Amino acid sequence: MTHAPVIAAVDGSEHSLKALEWARAAAVRHGTELLIAHVLPDEAQLYAGRRSSLHDTSEPEEYADPVHDRIRSLLGSGGKLPEGIRYEPLEGSVPEALRVIGAEARMLVMGSRGRGGFASLLLGSNSRAVASTAPCPVVVVPHAERAAGADEEESAGRVVLGLHAAETPDDVLAFAFTEAAARGTAVQVVSAYLIPPVPTMVVDAPFVVVPPEGLPAPEDDAVPAELEMLRSQTERLAPFRARYPDVPVEQTAVPGDPAGRLVTASRSAALIVVGRHHPRRTAMSLQIGSVAHAVLHHAHGPVAVVPALTDDS
Structure with a gap:
């Protein structure tokens, strides 16, 4: 293509x-x-x-x-x-x-x-x-x-990828990395996890960007769900890092609603990239995934909705 x-x-x-x-x-x-x-x-x-x-x-x-x-x-x-x-x-x-x-x-x-x-x-x-x-x-x-609250210079922002490590097709990741390479910018990977609510948890707090070398060690005081998600991200992203060595990658694992996190990130992003269908839906389904649907309705910048383009995705 x-x-x-x-x-x-x-x-x-x-x-x-x-x-x-x-x-x-x-x-x-x-x-x-x-x-x-x-x-x-x-x-x-x-x-x-x-x-x-x-x-x-x-x-x-x-x-x-x-x-x-x-x-x-x-x-x-x-x-x-x-x-x-x-x-x-x-x-x-x-x-x-x-x-x-x-x-x-x-x-x-x-x-x-x-x-x-x-x-x-x-x-x-x-x-x-x-x-x-x-x-x-x-x-x-x-x-x-809708774009009024976004940064003026969209081309200077990152490409933000909404990633479910086990379900997002490779075509979605490839699109995000190709766009970042063409722009000369970074890919910021956002995944969200659900944890039981506790009084001290602040879901709306700003998430932290973690470079690969900054991943917490198992003995560190980290939320187990966050640790597991960051490691799943790292494993899934490895072939794309190898294919696009000049594209910086920032990993984020956050509690709460993935769509809400992506909408927040859209204020300063050049592009938000999400997959189209949940894998349990049929290829010809007219329904769009819930995260893609919410981001399309509320994002402050451009959103790319990427279908599975190959049979093995």
């Missing part, structure tokens, strides 16, 4: 144009083509069908596409461009059209909301459907209101 394009899904809304800017930068980082996909509105699709069925050559061959004109203006306003840029209008429903075109993508980037729906929604139905079913990683870029 090295030469696969980065696909930006646009509909002309400000949310989708923000996602386009993110996709443009990603295509530049990875040295790949940028494919801009626009699922035509219903009226444009009906026009094309009517003209074709009536064979009315007096009508213009194409329906006016103001989105295309706006994209050209945006890309021409500055910023480094990828080696190649394609614009492709699509027909059909938004989730299905993007699911089909996503089969050829390195990643598919879209805004958290489009033109439709209620302004108060944190995540639009199309974004949720595409993130749940696309055959490629889907990056959802939040709208301005």
Whole structure:
């Protein structure tokens, strides 16, 4: 998938144009083509069908596409461009059209909301459907209101990986490490564990980043669940450290809710990376994992939802 394009899904809304800017930068980082996909509105699709069925050559061959004109203006306003840029209008429903075109993508980037729906929604139905079913990683870029509390310079942040050492597919880890390598930044691995509540436990306390050499020894005064999780992380991360020796890795094992921890980390992260489905769900399940679902709805920065892309993941 090295030469696969980065696909930006646009509909002309400000949310989708923000996602386009993110996709443009990603295509530049990875040295790949940028494919801009626009699922035509219903009226444009009906026009094309009517003209074709009536064979009315007096009508213009194409329906006016103001989105295309706006994209050209945006890309021409500055910023480094990828080696190649394609614009492709699509027909059909938004989730299905993007699911089909996503089969050829390195990643598919879209805004958290489009033109439709209620302004108060944190995540639009199309974004949720595409993130749940696309055959490629889907990056959802939040709208301005949700990103308001995040750091201004997202490219300077870490790539944060939500990891369940026993269940997260290798494809999710590979995506996180590849993104960190392209950005020249670290991967911060976040895993959460549940422990019986005690009066002195403060779940909302800031978690501590532990480098590999800083892992507690068995005789140290450490929470057994934390110690076991850090060691499971280390074992699972070993082949990726070997494959990406220049990518710094920071390990964190924290009590409490994994989604909440990832949402907190998203305020200063360049990207949050999570797996899509729980392994006990079927490959064609339309439901997304509970952690991915919560992070998509509440994160303050971009979230990559990565499916298992290989049979042995």
